[in-house]
Amino acid sequence: MAKEYRTIEEVSGPLMLVRGVEGVCYNELGEIELENGEKRRCRVLEINGSNALVQLFESSTGINLSNSTVKFLGRQMELGVSEDMLGRVFDGLGRPIDNGPEIIPDKRMDVNGAPINPAARAYPNEFIQTGISAIDGLNTLVRGQKLPIFSASGLPHSNLAAQIARQAKVRGTDEQFAVVFAAMGITFEESNYFVQSFTETGAIDRTVLFINLANDPAIERIATPKMALTAAEYLAFEKNMHVLVILTDITNYADALREVSAARKEVPGRRGYPGYMYTDLASIYERAGRQQGKNGSITMIPILTMPEDDKTHPIPDLTGYITEGQIILSRELYRKGITPPVDVLPSLSRLKDKGIGEGKTRADHSNTMNQLFSAYARGKDAKELMVILGESALTDIDKLYAKFADEFEKKYVSQGYEADRSIEETLDIGWELLRILPRSELKRISDKFLDMYYEKA
Secondary structure (H helix, E strand, O other): OOOEEOOEEEEEOOEEEEOOOOOOOOOEEEEEEOOOOOEEEEEEEEEEOOEEEEEEOOOOOOOOOOOOEEEEEEEEOEEEEOHHHOOOEEEOOOOEOOOOOOOOOOEEEEOOOOOOOHHHEEOOOOEEEOOOHHHHOOOOEEOOOEOOEEEEOOOOHHHHHHHHHHHOEEOOOOOOEEEEEEEEEEOHHHHHHHHHHHHHHOHHHHEEEEEEEOOOOHHHHHHHHHHHHHHHHHHHHOOOOEEEEEEEOHHHHHHHHHHHHHHOOOOEOHHHOEOOHHHHHHHHHOOOEEEOOOOOEEEEEEEEEEHHHOOOOHHHHHHHHHOOEEEEEOHHHHHOOOOOOEOOOOOEEOOHHHOOOOOOOOOOHHHHHHHHHHHHHHHHHHHHHHHHHOHHHOOHHHHHHHHHHHHHHHHHHOOOOOOOOOHHHHHHHHHHHHOOOOHHHOOOOOHHHHHHHHHHO
């Protein structure tokens, strides 16, 4: 029987100090019972002798120091997992919020799962088709990869996230594919948008949603990605599914970490974020990947809004160190009406070479990808020159490159949020654009592919 304590000494924001406790462990769950019988959950953050610093999951309003009791439950935070989670919507603590029945769990899993041991990792090398040309063609996503999207305030990252969740698939296999979608600190409208978007297209049937709203407690926000990854690990490594985990918005998660750290009076690091933020983010990101000897995999797309559009801000900076590349959204392209506004030149998928080529996408993929990057970069330079010196200063070939850059943005990058392009369609659009340039300019493509595709039209 769990022992009850009436020794609450102090309540400060999301934190509470309980004195005279025995046998209580770090991270252990507790239950506070108020005078009126209401129960609230909490978790042990720190043990100092017989004192326990406890973090509240709900509001501290109404906790009376002398009449409220605390009981420690002898276990850490767990999530009851089952295949029945697919098609369901949960809050940040794993409780159903879609008016459906409670989940009857196959088992209960500790949400603080360990990152995958590097020695047990299998190398990511299988192509995942998102149906989005700017990603599939130029910054290819590979099964088991961590590929973040760097967005900014006001850009349509929610639309892009929903599109990837609806369309993503592993080609050429009949293996089960699931999406675990975790939203942190979002508005009710955004939450509604995601649920409706998945429901209307039927994608909800293979999706598990965890939704933490902006007015929910910060501590719940910190638990949300851990809940999502626990569900993903169960589906991937025990049910052999390919799982795509989308986490949005990591910036709200990091702000919740900062809020709790400030309440604990910890010494702040860069921009007031806690010094352990790198370790904390790594403990989330490193749970993605493939394990040797297991068919399932976890591929992760964390989405974060860069404060003040600043790539050097601690959140995108640390995320870039831990993950394998980044997809960057551009305000300039968004203003031009390009959707999704993916800025392909600074974007990078470090594993793209591993997931493309014959047997995965198409033999010409690598050549055309390099040529498109090169031609677009030169076209943008030509356009900048045109702005400074006027069109008359450009050579004929530079004018063709400038035209190529415009057409590339309109036809290749911009496809809207409903179009689901196969990789063959994406590659064919690339060839159509490359025909704007004379064959002699396509120095990065071998003659074999030029004969097959360039001369086709």
